[in-house]
Amino acid sequence: MLNNDLKLKNLLKELKPQIEQWLKSNVTAKRFKHIERVAKTAKKYAKRVKVSPSKAELAGWLHDCAKDFSNEKLLNFAKRHKIELDKVDYINPHILHARVGALIAKNKFKITDKDILGGIRCHTLAEPNMSKIVMVVYLADATEPGRERRFADPVRKTFKTKGLEAAVLHAINVKLLEVIKRGKSIHPLTIRARNWLVEQV
Numbered sequence: 001m002l003n004n005d006l007k008l009k010n011l012l013k014e015l016k017p018q019i020e021q022w023l024k025s026n027v028t029a030k031r032f033k034h035i036e037r038v039a040k041t042a043k044k045y046a047k048r049v050k051v052s053p054s055k056a057e058l059a060g061w062l063h064d065c066a067k068d069f070s071n072e073k074l075l076n077f078a079k080r081h082k083i084e085l086d087k088v089d090y091i092n093p094h095i096l097h098a099r100v101g102a103l104i105a106k107n108k109f110k111i112t113d114k115d116i117l118g119g120i121r122c123h124t125l126a127e128p129n130m131s132k133i134v135m136v137v138y139l140a141d142a143t144e145p146g147r148e149r150r151f152a153d154p155v156r157k158t159f160k161t162k163g164l165e166a167a168v169l170h171a172i173n174v175k176l177l178e179v180i181k182r183g184k185s186i187h188p189l190t191i192r193a194r195n196w197l198v199e200q201v
Contacts, residue, residue: 009053013198017108019061022108028066034146035064042119042140049164051132052115059119059137066101080168088187098124115178126193135168141172142171162201169197 012136023032032200039060049115066074071093078093089096102121105111119137126138139159143152151174159167172194173198179186 002104005052005054008052008058012054012058015058015111016061019065019109023061023065027064029148031064031067032043034144037144037146038137039062039139041144043138044135044165045140045159046133049132049136051136055113055115056119056136056140058111059116059123059133060140062101062105062111062116063120063123063137064097064101064142065104065120066097069097069100077103086188088185091185092119095124098122122193123181125187125189126168127189128192128196130168130196132164135164139164139171142175165197165200169194169201171198 002106005179023035024143027035039057042056042060043053046053056175066077068078072122074093074096075090076085078089078096081100081103083096085096096155099121105120106117111117115131115133118127118134121127123138123141127134130138139155143156143159155167155171155174158170158194176190176194
């Protein structure tokens, strides 16, 4: 376990300068600041629930690496790499940035760890059967200090009082209410993730 933790720390130390350089060429300065906050928050949350801080931080650094890609670029990338697409993905290709980001992490930065890739892939839509690391990254993205307090504060409170799974379910509920309010389509992955979390909680 200790050897594995050391390897992950070394991997993070090795990749972080490369990732930061790549991000500065591919995302806006505002987005970079958000990514930085998510990585820091994910590390903090991981320590709280006693899972690998290095995995959580690394996933945090890469979670939005494809966020500023155009819709056309995201769709083309997804089709080229045979990502399974739903009708909702075609209606709103922007939501593909998480799944595309996981492939960039795998192909460009040679990351193979399932938790790290899952944290990147699931941070927008979530999925059933998420590991604790994956949920930590989802929660960090939803509640990092730059998020609106009226949305983030109640979710943070749930995390403190009821735990990780309940907090992620709360965050999904908040997102879904916003999607419904805007009259937008809900992605089936999110519905399945929510149903799974209801059973866990």
